[in-house]
Amino acid sequence: MKVKFWGVRGSIASPGPKTVRYGGNTTCIEIRTDNNELIILDAGTGIFPLSQTLLAELPVTANVLITHSHWDHIQGLPFFIPNFIPGNTLRLHGCFDPVSGKGIEQVMAVQLQYSYFPVREAEMKARIEYVTLMPDQPVQVGSATVTPCLLNHPVINFGYRIECNGKSVFFTGDHEPPYNIYEPGDEAYDEYQMFMEEKEQSIQDAIRGVDVYIADSSYTDAEYPAKKGWGHGTFSSSIASAHGAGAKLLFCTHHEPTRSDDALEAAFAEALSTNAALTKDMDIRLAREGDVYEF
Incomplete structure (x- = not known):
């Protein structure tokens, strides 16, 4: 499998001289299976430069896995160039939103309202398909098995485990480790603590033994x-x-947009030092736009 980073910043694109080394685009990661099938994790601004490279291999079938619908993870979709070319397929995967009562199709529908974007979905030439996923229910994407895992974020957020030929990748999207919202001594504290521990254990089980x-x-x-x-x-x-x-390799990503490359490296070095007892035998890296890892 191959992993390539096209966007590693969080919240808002932050191009400029202070983010040149690690990149200023928001989240987008290209995954290639051993059969060269294309899976794209999130569609931040990094999906635009990715899409430019795809023009050399038309027609394209792009399986895009959206972790959640916050702007920095979807804002590149209208600029995904293969959408405008006949013969291509964009297959968008994601969650059902209990607030709106809609599936992943709303991600495109909202962005492509005529007030916000000049080209409507009906005018795009590619075939656009929608696949609404359920937590812990694996789906087959070509030769890869993709399993969504419900993580912790202010909206529904799926982490994704991708497995193919005995190799595996897990991506969190945006995730805050679960914590107890009650204070010790509150009536609901113990029950909620048990729930949090079970949730954390289920997340760890979803990640267990992953290669990347x-x-x-x-x-x-x-x-x-x-x-x-x-x-x-x-x-x-x-x-x-x-x-x-027991993950073999950790890439730290979703870099704070106000953090310069120098500050990012300093924060990373401090974290490695603080957690030296855990990092002794671990391979830990900062995700960098343009980096490729093959395994």
Whole structure:
């Protein structure tokens, strides 16, 4: 399998001289199976440069797995160039939204309203298909098995485990480790704590033994208390999760958009030092736009 990063920033694209080394595009990751089948994890602004490379291999069938519908994970979809070319297929996978009562089709429908984008879905030349997924229910995407896992974010967010020929990748999308919303001593604390521990265990089981673990590592330990409840992890929480699940390689991603490349490297180095007891035998890297990992 091959993993290539096209967007590694979180929340908003942040191009400029201070983000040149790691890149300023929002989340998009290309996965290629051993049969060269194309799976795309999220459709942030990074999907636009990815789509330009696909023009060399038309016709394209792109299986896009959307973790959740927040803007930085979907905003590149209207600019996915193969959508405008006959013979291509965009197959969009994602969750059912209990708030709107709609499936993943709303991601395109909302963005392509005429008030916000000049080309309507009916005018696009590619075939566009929608696949609404359910938690823990595997689906087959070519030769790969994709299993959605419900994670913790202010909207429904799927992490995805992708398995093919004995190889595996897990991507969290946006994820904050579950925590108890009650204070110790509150009547509901013990019951909720049991629920949180069960949830955390189910997430660890979904990640267990994965070859490549790509995790939301937005914040430092010092930043997290002010961001609690925003739905994002820390370097430390990602390292702990990777260690607990026995992941072979951890990529830290969803880099804070205000953090320069220099500051990002400093925060990463501090996290490795703080968690030295866990990182001794681990392979941990900062996700970088353009990096490719094959295994």
